[in-house]
Amino acid sequence: MRKWIALGASVLLLAALTSGRVAAADGKELFNNVCAACHGETGNADTKKGKAAKAKSFHEPELAAKLTAADSEAVITKNVRTNKKHKNVTKKVTDEELASIAAYVKVLAATP
Numbered sequence: 001m002r003k004w005i006a007l008g009a010s011v012l013l014l015a016a017l018t019s020g021r022v023a024a025a026d027g028k029e030l031f032n033n034v035c036a037a038c039h040g041e042t043g044n045a046d047t048k049k050g051k052a053a054k055a056k057s058f059h060e061p062e063l064a065a066k067l068t069a070a071d072s073e074a075v076i077t078k079n080v081r082t083n084k085k086h087k088n089v090t091k092k093v094t095d096e097e098l099a100s101i102a103a104y105v106k107v108l109a110a111t112p
């Protein structure tokens with residue numbers, strides 16, 4: 001009986017640790033997992049998929065200006081939700097995750 005209680009407690013502890021880790025996953029990690037295949041970890045879109053899809057570099061001056069503007073996080077969120085190029089991407093992220101990704105993209109676009 002004791003053993004079972006201990007086992008149950010460790011399962012619960014493990015579950016708590018795992019979900020904590022997911023919640024702590026930051027925008028960078030999410031971006032690298034979900035967006036970097038096309039946009040590249042640097043945002044340069046210099047990956048095979050990015051080139052094939054003709055994604056622009058986040059550092060291209062006109063786009064960089066848009067992505068670092070005051071309202072950029074809303075712009076990025078909207079784009080991921082509505083741009084047809086993101087049809088298969090949008091399903092992979094929750095609103096909360098997308099918000100942290102957008103905050104990271106803003107930083108990435110501002111970093112030369």
Ligand code: HEC
Nearest residue numbers: 034035037038039053054055056076079080085089101105
């Ligand atoms: C399957 C490849 C692919 C993936 C994965 C992808 N994108 Fe894109 N993204 C594109 C392409 C292609 C464009 C260019 C779209 C266009 O010109 O209409 C683009 C454009 C953008 C733009 C610029 C929009 C603008 O205003 O011009 C942003 C910001 C962006 N993506 C963010 C993201 C984020 C954030 C993710 C991850 C949640 C992501 N993308 C995942 C292909 C991708």
